[in-house]
Amino acid sequence: MGLAYKFDWSVLWRQPYGMWLLKGLGLTIVIGLSAWVIALSLGIVIGTLRVTQYRLVRFVSTTYVEVFRNIPLIVQLFFWYYAGPMLFGETLSREINHISGLNFYVAIIGLGLYTSSRIAEHMRAGFASIGRDQYQAVLSTGMTRVQMYRYVIIPYALRLIIPPITTEFLTIFKNTSVAMTIGVAELTFQSYQIDAETFHGLEATTGAMIIYLFLGLGVVKFMGLIESRVRIRGLVGR
Amino acid sequence: MIEIKNVSKWFDDFRVLTDINETINRGQTVVICGPSGSGKSTLLRCVNGLEPYQQGEIIVDGTSLNAPKVNLYKLREKIGMVFQRFELYPHMTALQNITLAPTKVRKWSQKRAAQKGMELLERVGIPDKADAYPANLSGGQQQRVAIARSLAMEPEYMMFDEPTSALDPEMIKEVLDVMIDLAREGMTMLCVTHEMGFAREVADEIIFMDGGRIVERGTYNEFFTNPKTQRAKEFLSQILA
Amino acid sequence: MFDAVWGNLSYLMGGLWVTAKLAFFALTGGIFLGILVGLARISKRKWIYYPITIYVNFLRNIPLILVIFWFYFVMPIIIGRSIDPFPSAVVSFIVFEATYFGEIFRAGYQTISTDLVNASYSTGMTYFKTARYITVPIAFRRMLPSLITQSIVTFQDTSLAFVIGLPEFVRRASIVDNLEVASIQLFGFVGIVFFIICFIGSRISRHYEEKGRKANIL
Numbered sequence: 001m002g003l004a005y006k007f008d009w010s011v012l013w014r015q016p017y018g019m020w021l022l023k024g025l026g027l028t029i030v031i032g033l034s035a036w037v038i039a040l041s042l043g044i045v046i047g048t049l050r051v052t053q054y055r056l057v058r059f060v061s062t063t064y065v066e067v068f069r070n071i072p073l074i075v076q077l078f079f080w081y082y083a084g085p086m087l088f089g090e091t092l093s094r095e096i097n098h099i100s101g102l103n104f105y106v107a108i109i110g111l112g113l114y115t116s117s118r119i120a121e122h123m124r125a126g127f128a129s130i131g132r133d134q135y136q137a138v139l140s141t142g143m144t145r146v147q148m149y150r151y152v153i154i155p156y157a158l159r160l161i162i163p164p165i166t167t168e169f170l171t172i173f174k175n176t177s178v179a180m181t182i183g184v185a186e187l188t189f190q191s192y193q194i195d196a197e198t199f200h201g202l203e204a205t206t207g208a209m210i211i212y213l214f215l216g217l218g219v220v221k222f223m224g225l226i227e228s229r230v231r232i233r234g235l236v237g238r
Numbered sequence: 239m240i241e242i243k244n245v246s247k248w249f250d251d252f253r254v255l256t257d258i259n260e261t262i263n264r265g266q267t268v269v270i271c272g273p274s275g276s277g278k279s280t281l282l283r284c285v286n287g288l289e290p291y292q293q294g295e296i297i298v299d300g301t302s303l304n305a306p307k308v309n310l311y312k313l314r315e316k317i318g319m320v321f322q323r324f325e326l327y328p329h330m331t332a333l334q335n336i337t338l339a340p341t342k343v344r345k346w347s348q349k350r351a352a353q354k355g356m357e358l359l360e361r362v363g364i365p366d367k368a369d370a371y372p373a374n375l376s377g378g379q380q381q382r383v384a385i386a387r388s389l390a391m392e393p394e395y396m397m398f399d400e401p402t403s404a405l406d407p408e409m410i411k412e413v414l415d416v417m418i419d420l421a422r423e424g425m426t427m428l429c430v431t432h433e434m435g436f437a438r439e440v441a442d443e444i445i446f447m448d449g450g451r452i453v454e455r456g457t458y459n460e461f462f463t464n465p466k467t468q469r470a471k472e473f474l475s476q477i478l479a
Numbered sequence: 480m481f482d483a484v485w486g487n488l489s490y491l492m493g494g495l496w497v498t499a500k501l502a503f504f505a506l507t508g509g510i511f512l513g514i515l516v517g518l519a520r521i522s523k524r525k526w527i528y529y530p531i532t533i534y535v536n537f538l539r540n541i542p543l544i545l546v547i548f549w550f551y552f553v554m555p556i557i558i559g560r561s562i563d564p565f566p567s568a569v570v571s572f573i574v575f576e577a578t579y580f581g582e583i584f585r586a587g588y589q590t591i592s593t594d595l596v597n598a599s600y601s602t603g604m605t606y607f608k609t610a611r612y613i614t615v616p617i618a619f620r621r622m623l624p625s626l627i628t629q630s631i632v633t634f635q636d637t638s639l640a641f642v643i644g645l646p647e648f649v650r651r652a653s654i655v656d657n658l659e660v661a662s663i664q665l666f667g668f669v670g671i672v673f674f675i676i677c678f679i680g681s682r683i684s685r686h687y688e689e690k691g692r693k694a695n696i697l
Contacts, residue, residue: 005556070677071670072635075649079670082653082662170540177542181641188545192642201552209541209549216540288597315603325598329617338612339602384598391602 011200012207021204024190025211031107031186032173038112039119039172044158046116047123048149061120068117073178077110081182107179115172122164126157159230166223170216187211239263240395240428245284245294247277254280255291256450262395267427269437272447273473278430281447282397285428286310286317299394315343318388322400324380326372332359332383333368336390344391351390358386362416378409385416396420398429432477434462446470483661484668491665494651495672501568501637501647506630508573513580514615520585535578544639547571551643568640576633583625587618624691627684631677638673648672 011017049061068076081103085093096102130153138148158165180189191208195201240262247255255277262268270278283289285296287303287310296303298313326335336358337351346354359365362382372380381401388396398417402410414436421427421440431437437444437458444461446454446469454461454470465471484491519531538546550571554562591614599609619626638649646654652665659665 066678066681067674070631070635070674070681072638072649072673074638074641075666075669075673078649078653079662079666082656083666086663174540174542177544178639180544188542188548191545192548195548195552201548202556205545205549205552208545209537212541212545213537283597286601288600311600311603311605314601317601319598319601321594321598323592323594325592325595327595327599327613327617329620339599339604342608342612343603343605387598388602 005202007203008198008200009203009207011194011198011203017194017198017204020190020193021187021207021211024185024187024208025215027104027184027186028173028176028215031104031111031176031179031184034108035111035115035176036169036172038109039115039168042112042116043119044123044154047120047127048154050120050124051127053145065117065120068114069121073111073114073175074181076114077106077178077182080110081106103179103182103184106182107176107184111172111175111179115168115175118168118171119165122161122168123157125164126161127153129160130156159227162223162227162230166220166227169223170219173215173219174212239299240285240426241295241297242281242285243295243297245281245291245296247280247284247289247291247293253450255284258294258452260445260452262426262428264394264426265424266442267421267425267429267440268443268445269441270428270430270445270447271432271434271437271473271477272453276447277450278447279399282319282399282428282430285397286314286319311343315391316393317395317397318391318393319397320381320384320388320399320401322403324372324377324384324404326375326380326383326387328372331369331371332364332375332386335372335383336387339387340390354390355386358389359383361389362386363412376409377405378412381405381409381413382416385413385420395426395428398427398431400430400432402431402433434477438462446473448473481664481668483655483659483664487655487659491648491651491655491668494646494648497565497646498634498637498648501565501572501640501645502634504569505572505576505633505637508569509576509580509633510626512573512577513584516577516581517584517588517618518610518614520581521588531581535581538575538578543571543575543636544642546575547639547643550574564640564643564645568637568643568645572633572636572640576629576636579629579632580626583622583629584615584618586625587622588614590621591617621691624684624688627680627687631680631684634680635673635677 012021046061046064049057050065052058084106085096085102087093088096099105134156135148135153138152139145143151176184176186177188179186180192183189185193187208191204192201194204198204240260242258242260245255245258246253258281260268270281272278280289284291284303285298287308298316301308301313303310303313326332327338330338333352333355336355337346337348340346340351340354341348356365356368359368362385364379364382367375367379367383372383375383385401401417402413405413410433414433417427417429417436418439427440429436429441441458443455444458445452446461446465446467448469454465454467461470462474465474516531516535519527520535522528547568551562551564551567554567554570596609596614599613600606604612637647640647641650641653644650649669652669656662656665
């Protein structure tokens, strides 16, 4: 080993570096949670639209899902951040580009849209795994399709897909790191910055890894709590 | 010769085998019967080292399975085994199933292995199925391929674990016929089966197991006409009913 | 309309080529290592199972960008001199993606009944020969749709090598964008190319899934 390298673990708590990491973590959490709200609400809607009887609606929502799934997140963020403002024409785009913290908002929206397509897919899987008889049973009580979805099917499907949703929740926090490519100073970005200043990137990134691990643990615990609250007894094989 | 001496095996506090003693001489056919869960299958798997045991000793042709550096792979070349669910490799043809071990373990050439494979397929009655995949074979045909697969390694002993239990009745005979021929040709065989017709034809000894122990043993006639223990009597009345 | 793209086409396509190369190495290495990781994850030997399980669970909880950075920092220290982004990226991807491929193979291995493996052992085949001719080939065929899907994900992930300056497709597009400020064209083009490739890939995966379901032999 070319051990001309001296480890310096104090970069993790020494000021200002410790503060940087903390601020980065803060941004990671805020972006993750905000994007999650968008992803969940949009994803449930689009996932439901995917299974309607109307071919056009199905086609549009399927296209939405396929587009957001097949293009890497980084490309999507670049597109919205650099190309997005231009879509509004010359004058508006200049205004938009002057918004401070634009990259922050783009990150939230971009990540939210991307993740919403994945949640839509999980919704579709959830609907598919509810037996046909269930649908027929509800309809035979006289409810309209909309009522059926709203009061029975969607809540049921949501509980069924809690495991993959938990994974998506974990993934969304990991994906906030991609926002660093458009200059958002989240956790991963900060660990890179620490290297830029101190050349101790190894320690910084290792520290960031541990922080992400704890964040992940928190998410899993949280989703576990939710799952036990909304559990359907005797149904989902626990 | 296979010697099983005082073999016991347990999982936590559940005794799977208790004090099993048996000697199988060359050329003999021994049939093991008993209710399900009596440890018959486990005993077979202990003999070829697929399952470990905690107490006792199994010695095959002088090699003890307890020896620290025992080569289980060499041992398994000597002992062929046929399973209840055939367990043919689904991604290979019948012939490929048979030639895999000889080419990879004994390093035979493809030609030699294929020749041997075709001979064996003839012997079990389905040479025309050499290039068929298991999914396209009936249960009886699959089991016969499985027997051929084991025979390809020219084993000195053959073990059968309920070879006909998963077969439709019409196909049982074709498999039993192959096994009877094998026994008559002098193969040393250890068979777990309920097919008493088979036992009557070729068994030198019948062992009745229950709850992990050998409860009774004897020749076919002794066992059938004059069972000594209560459990054996109950078992016989069930299967003969 | 897409002049910025056509004008720089060879440069951009060169980037796509780098992306393809990176994906190729990442996939070959990731799948091969994944086969081994999957075997380790079903091993009964604790000294193999626990370390690999920790490795898998660790890497699946941290962002890929961070892993890319980490290797970029660690490798010069280990080999004693600075390193090019491409080899560093290849290593990061192999190590990272192997955890995902490993879980796919593990699921595949678990569909193989113990007695099938026992049947192989009872003909004198060793553990490794059995793995090589029986276990892995069967698992591979059964998990082919998932393997293809994960390969598409890996292909998309290569774009993250951007952060260590690798001149792949996305980075080259952004370099051109810095010069010509035609973001809609350039990133639109990148998006379309990725879309076409990944969409075709997912159709192929769907095809094998249908084929497998109908045949249901393996």
